[in-house]
Amino acid sequence: MAxxxxxxAQNKKxxxxxxxxxxxxxxxxxxxxxxxxxxxxxxxxxxxxxxxxQGEVWLHNLHISPYEQGNRYNHDPVRTRKLLLHRKQINQLxxxxxxxxYTLVPxxxxxxxxxxxxxxxxGKGKKKHDKREDLKxxxxxxxxxxxxxxxxxxx
Numbered sequence: 001m002a003x004x005x006x007x008x009a010q011n012k013k014x015x016x017x018x019x020x021x022x023x024x025x026x027x028x029x030x031x032x033x034x035x036x037x038x039x040x041x042x043x044x045x046x047x048x049x050x051x052x053x054q055g056e057v058w059l060h061n062l063h064i065s066p067y068e069q070g071n072r073y074n075h076d077p078v079r080t081r082k083l084l085l086h087r088k089q090i091n092q093l094x095x096x097x098x099x100x101x102y103t104l105v106p107x108x109x110x111x112x113x114x115x116x117x118x119x120x121x122x123g124k125g126k127k128k129h130d131k132r133e134d135l136k137x138x139x140x141x142x143x144x145x146x147x148x149x150x151x152x153x154x155x
Contacts, residue, residue, distance in 0.1 A: 005112035008038055011045040014105045016131060018123030023107065024093070026057065027084035028116050033067035034075050038116050040067075043109055050083060050104035050120050052094050057083040059106060059118065083118065096122055 014020070030038065037043070042065035050059050059081045066074040085093075096102050107119045126134075 005110040005117070008041050008109045008111060008116075009043040009045050010108040011048070011106055013046065014107050014121065014123065016126075016134070018103070018105055018121070018125055019130075020105070020107070020121035020123045022096075022122045024085060024089055024120050024122070026118050026120055028059065028109075028118055029082040029084065030064075030116055031075050033070040033073055034064050035116055036067045036070075037064050038109065039111065042067075045106050045109065048106050050106060052090065052097055052104070055090065055094075057085055057090060057093065057104070057120075059083055059120075062106065083120070093122065101125060 044063040044065075046063075048059060048062040050057055052058075061078055062081060063077050064075070065077060093104065097104060101124045103123055103125070105121050105123045107121045109116065109118050111117070
């Protein structure tokens with residue numbers, strides 16, 4: 001799924017810990033001070049996850065820092081936030097997350113057409129040996145790129 005727009009935050013650990021099988025773009029229901037903090041890049045996706053409950057998708061543990069000029073109207077930094085998806089997408093997610101091992105992981109937050117969006121991935125947890133294999137593959141690819149670069153420079 002193409003994500004044109006200004007990237008705010010990315011969950012780099014998600015692709016290391018999960019096999020991402022499908023991605024969905026969702027809007028977020030935010031308050032005024034939250035969107036101002038998001039635009040200031042004061043967001044942390046590290047331990048966040050999404051969950052389907054009562055026919056709606058909710059984002060948990062997303063930390064949006066309080067807005068500095070927000071005074072008494074500031075928000076709770078880790079409150080549960082509603083995600084906006086089409087009914088057909090929500091029904092697909094309900095079906096997939098009921099299967100064993102599937103979870104919804106936020107991959108990145110970005111601003112698209114002035115609206116805050118989150119890219120959530122349907123992922124299945126990786127085992128320890130899968131993570132090691134991915135690291136080996138990544139290191140081998142890096143070595144090949146380095147050797148190719150050195151060969152082109154004539155070293």
